[in-house]
Amino acid sequence: MSISLKYIMMGYREIENKISKSWDEMASAYDKFKSDTFSYSEMIEKPVVMRLLGDISGKAALDLGCGGGDYTVELARRGAKVVGVDISKVSLGIAHKKASMEGQDLELIMGSISDLGFLKGDRFDVVFSSTSMHYVADIENAFRQVRRLLKDGGMFVLSVVHPFYTAQYPLIDYAGADKYAVFQLRYFNHAIREYIPPWSKYIEEGDGRCISYHYTVDDYFNALKDAGFDIDRMVEPRPLPEWKEKYPRRYYEMYNYPLYLIFKCKK
Template sequence: MPAAGVLRGVGPLRQDDPVPIDTADSWDRYAAAYQEAARWPATVVHYGPDLPTEDDLRLLGDLKAKRVLDLGCGGGQNAVVMARAGATVIGVDLSVEQLAHARELAAEREVRVELRQGDLADLAYLRADSIDLAFAADAFGYVEDLGRVFRQVHRVLKVGAPLVFSLPHPSWYLVGGGTADPLTVRRSYFDRSAVVRSVGDAQLTEYPHHLAELLTGLVRASYRVDQVVEPEPPVGVPRSGLWDEAATRVPRMLIVRARKEGS
């Protein structure tokens, strides 16, 4: 199994081509292989595979006594790091298996993390203006309607509090996905159709989000963008099992920090 997954359907998917839906079941089946390939250390907040970490980027600020919402928390590595830094962390994920890993990790590291299984936009259990930081590492690429997530997160954030997230860079879909030649363009930048990746016996649906869509969605949901990062992979460090050589030519991830405005 190629660690980065196999890209299927580089153009618009045909009507007669069954479109696998990115469900909790898909992530449940992929969770163990993903954790093994990614090898996330629970020592520093990460933003995605083979990227600079929070120690390098400094986007989150002091976490002590902060109430943090970790959207798409996965195996819980970031949630554990933030909890150990003094934050009260609520982790949300679709996958029961990913959350099981997070629960075990939190117990092993002797920290308390509140874990909830559900959709990233279903935040009715949180009071308005109660969150100091919302964070999402490589989770929003699996969300089709990001505007809904932005609006729901806006409701629970305190005024001026940041939403910090990473997701696949829109240019990544042109070349990424395990190609032998990192300069081969496999897909039009203007193609808005979903991308299906086969990983083992699971199939995950990703939704490319272009810069104009992201920035317009944030502005409409009353955020002010104050940081955009297109990180290069660090030099001279071991690569994860999710490494793709195309990342040396095209940014793999886009990182955005936006702050809540209004009420």
């Protein structure tokens, strides 16, 4: 039996449990990685996300796949009443610590994006998710649930790891010697991926390997449309021109290599 067939037979619940375990092991390392001065998220993703979200003061917001709570706390800073959901208990602990340090009152729930039945519908003005959907087996189902949770006229801002990037994650059943050394582009191949993330250098225990899915641009776009969303904007964040002189290395990395794809949608 090949590894890929083994994972197909296991079912998405068991794969999700493995992903949850991996994130419990990686949570502290990822938080340290994201706190770097030149964090891709801070420099590239966050400015676009905040512009698309606009004024959220007084609004009920849901952060799906909230991880260590960077965005969850930021939404609270901007005046939103925030609920954060994540499958990693360790990540939620980090988020709770950050919220406590800032005196922010957040509701943090351990749960799966794949099954949001524990949340009541028509509850939120805003749903946000950052770089979590490639861990979800059925994104259209997830988007339908997000739409159920939104009030009429509510907004969904979705940031995903750019499909050009996830297309280079190694296939889980690829056994070549260069499995982790060389990322080969396999854009239309939807096989399960297994990769060693860049924050693995900070991991104290565990092998640092992570399992995920891969979706194309039209997978995301069509799943959002089929779930009933109106797509208002689709953005591929680029580095600011002034970074060419100020941060030349980061500028060329970000300019030549798309890292994020961000959608703004309405119910």
